[in-house]
Amino acid sequence: MKSYRKEISFNIPTRRGLVNITRDVQNSINESGIKEGIVLVNAMHITASVFINDDESGLHHDFEVWLEKLAPEKPYHQYQHNGFEDNADAHIKRTIMGREVVCAITNGKLDFGPWEQIFYFEFDGKRTKRVLIKIIGE
Numbered sequence: 001m002k003s004y005r006k007e008i009s010f011n012i013p014t015r016r017g018l019v020n021i022t023r024d025v026q027n028s029i030n031e032s033g034i035k036e037g038i039v040l041v042n043a044m045h046i047t048a049s050v051f052i053n054d055d056e057s058g059l060h061h062d063f064e065v066w067l068e069k070l071a072p073e074k075p076y077h078q079y080q081h082n083g084f085e086d087n088a089d090a091h092i093k094r095t096i097m098g099r100e101v102v103c104a105i106t107n108g109k110l111d112f113g114p115w116e117q118i119f120y121f122e123f124d125g126k127r128t129k130r131v132l133i134k135i136i137g138e
């Protein structure tokens with residue numbers, strides 16, 4: 001069995017933002033040379049998510065609106081976590097949207113269902129953050 005590890009970085013210029021990272025993940029699979037296996041992709045920070053869904057801008061807007069209803073950014077004082085920081089909503093949004101995804105690799109390609117794409121979802125941006133890609137297989 002082979003393994004391959006890579007980190008990719010993001011510096012989203014706004015507090016929240018969503019990036020399709022499917023190509024980055026597929027490029028890492030290509031670099032690994034692994035044809036049959038599993039890839040794990042996880043946000044390495046507790047205020048960002050990695051998830052799989054459709055690459056459709058209306059849906060991305062709907063996620064933003066839905067998350068703001070569940071865990072509104074403001075007012076900051078509604079959260080006990082805030083004070084030194086102001087990112088309690090980002091921690092909660094990260095937990096709702098998830099930490100990681102695991103995908104099958106078949107014949108060197110991401111073995112996706114229809115319309116599946118991998119996204120990085122930033123909830124407390126304006127700084128550099130990392131995503132871990134770990135591939136195992138042969």
Ligand code: ZN
Nearest residue numbers: 085087088091
């Ligand atoms: Zn915090």
